[in-house]
Amino acid sequence: MSGAPPPPGDPPGGPGDDGDDARDLLAAEYALRLLEGEELLHARGLAGTDAGFRAAVEAWERRLAPLAETVAEVDPGPEVWARIERAVAAETAAGTGAQAGADEPARDNVVALKRRERLWRGLAGTMAALAAGLALALYLAVAQPDPTGAPPTAGAPAPSLVAALAADDGTAALAIAYEAERGSVLVTPTLLQPAAGHDHELWLIAGEGAAPVSLGLVRTTAPQRLAVPAAARGGIRPAATLALSVEPTGGSPTGAPTGPVIASGPLQPL
Amino acid sequence: MDRTPPQAAREREQLSLALARVAQGSQAALAEVYGKTSAKLFGICIRILEERSEAEDALQEIYVNVWRKAGSFDPAKASPITWLAALARNRSIDRRRSLRSRGASAPVEEALDLADDRPDALARLEAAEEGSRIAACLSELEGRQDRAIRAAFYEGLSYPELALRLAVPLGTVKSWIRRGLLRLKDCLER
Numbered sequence: 001m002s003g004a005p006p007p008p009g010d011p012p013g014g015p016g017d018d019g020d021d022a023r024d025l026l027a028a029e030y031a032l033r034l035l036e037g038e039e040l041l042h043a044r045g046l047a048g049t050d051a052g053f054r055a056a057v058e059a060w061e062r063r064l065a066p067l068a069e070t071v072a073e074v075d076p077g078p079e080v081w082a083r084i085e086r087a088v089a090a091e092t093a094a095g096t097g098a099q100a101g102a103d104e105p106a107r108d109n110v111v112a113l114k115r116r117e118r119l120w121r122g123l124a125g126t127m128a129a130l131a132a133g134l135a136l137a138l139y140l141a142v143a144q145p146d147p148t149g150a151p152p153t154a155g156a157p158a159p160s161l162v163a164a165l166a167a168d169d170g171t172a173a174l175a176i177a178y179e180a181e182r183g184s185v186l187v188t189p190t191l192l193q194p195a196a197g198h199d200h201e202l203w204l205i206a207g208e209g210a211a212p213v214s215l216g217l218v219r220t221t222a223p224q225r226l227a228v229p230a231a232a233r234g235g236i237r238p239a240a241t242l243a244l245s246v247e248p249t250g251g252s253p254t255g256a257p258t259g260p261v262i263a264s265g266p267l268q269p270l
Numbered sequence: 271m272d273r274t275p276p277q278a279a280r281e282r283e284q285l286s287l288a289l290a291r292v293a294q295g296s297q298a299a300l301a302e303v304y305g306k307t308s309a310k311l312f313g314i315c316i317r318i319l320e321e322r323s324e325a326e327d328a329l330q331e332i333y334v335n336v337w338r339k340a341g342s343f344d345p346a347k348a349s350p351i352t353w354l355a356a357l358a359r360n361r362s363i364d365r366r367r368s369l370r371s372r373g374a375s376a377p378v379e380e381a382l383d384l385a386d387d388r389p390d391a392l393a394r395l396e397a398a399e400e401g402s403r404i405a406a407c408l409s410e411l412e413g414r415q416d417r418a419i420r421a422a423f424y425e426g427l428s429y430p431e432l433a434l435r436l437a438v439p440l441g442t443v444k445s446w447i448r449r450g451l452l453r454l455k456d457c458l459e460r
Contacts, residue, residue, distance in 0.1 A: 021452070024455075025448055025451060025452070028451045028455075029429075029447070029448075029451075032419070032422045032423060032447075033359075033360070033363050033422070033426060033428065034422050034427075034428055034429045034432075034447065035428065035429065036428045036429065036430055058347075061356060062348065062352075063404055063454075063455070063458055064404065064423060065348070065352035065355060065356055066352065066402040066403075066404050066405070067402075067404055067405065067408075067420075067423050067424070068310075068314060068351075068352065068355035068356075068359065069351075069355075069402060070402075070405070071310065071313045071314050071317060071355075071424065072313050073309035073310050073312070073313045074309060074312045074313045074316050075309055075312070076308055076309070076312040076325075076326060076329055077326075079326070080308075080312075080326050080329050080330055081301075081304060081308070083330050084300075084304065084329075084330050084333045084334060085297070085301075087330065087334050088297060088300065088333075088334060088337050089297070091334070091337070091338075092295070092297075194339075194342035194344075196348075196353075196356060197356060197357075197360045199335075199339065217338060217339070219338065219339055219341050219342060220339075220341075220342050221341045221342055222293075222341050248360060248361075248364045249335060249357055249360040249361050249364065250331055250332075250335055250360075250361050250364060253364055253365075253367075253368040254368075
């Protein structure tokens, strides 16, 4: 057991350290965003896979957060809000996969999905079975024009491909269904922890060696629909992989995954 | 122990409720959140990004993020303004580092004047009264530990950037900050 503290400059949390203190310092440094390079990748990996480390990071974020209270306020001017309004309106429109005329409002779907979500959280069974069942149930729910629960209209096609994404340590799970007509994926998080300061981003990897394509950020608490870019739709086929990574808030700044992949799974025919 | 006065508690609850409505898709609720918090968050962005147009872009991204992830805000775990401020800080730092790695010309890095970042006695008293124990605990640290931690928090500087700014070796600034963090934690846990 090492009695000496690590020499200045060495990252804490390495072998031979006084483990808990060093890990907690690393969590503080990560929360403060002091880290770069190798140290940052190491800490990010821990944050993606180690719930205890994540908890330590969140504790430090809570300790430090009140410092922001003394920052001087600055009026941003009216133009920024106008841009935000437009961006949000555009996202809402894209999120419904709007087709001319016929769709029920997206928010009604989300409310209906949320009601069912409470049932889904209690489901047992293998991840694959869960995903297939959820994906079908999700699809039937949104295909219903009648919110009172009438059966789907004849001819409403079932989703063709589904995926179950699960982390090895059971800390994350997503059920995904591809809706070919809308060109979007329906994502239901069944076990996903929000991570302060980070977002979860979903990636499509069309085949061996293909570059991951971002499908967007995944909310941890509610089912949602993500539009698949038209250029990427050709990559949605059996054996393509979907992967979930932990990214800085707002998603990867580079267009490729920068954080650890915490769950992945292949697309499979239903 | 929560010593926030009733007014602050009411505002906090209203903001939490507004965020819940944002999560359900209300753009009007987002406007309410923006109206109440944008000046504070913009202040955070400006401090980190130093250039107004960059800070405006960051602010836009931040509120679009609020729109997307309001559902993940848990009022039991954090106050709404600290949740928002953390989003703002993180997004601004991401942007700052992305600019740097893309080789964008950095704002003129003046040597950090270590003297002017510590709040005066009155501000410290106010911070203590507001229940901001961390401000009180920071002021108990050695000056250089306190100032280094503040520079990291308020300016969004990483270890290498801090070493450059303070003109000391990397190992030195790491040891200042680590010792400061350990003492901070002790103080907060008293």
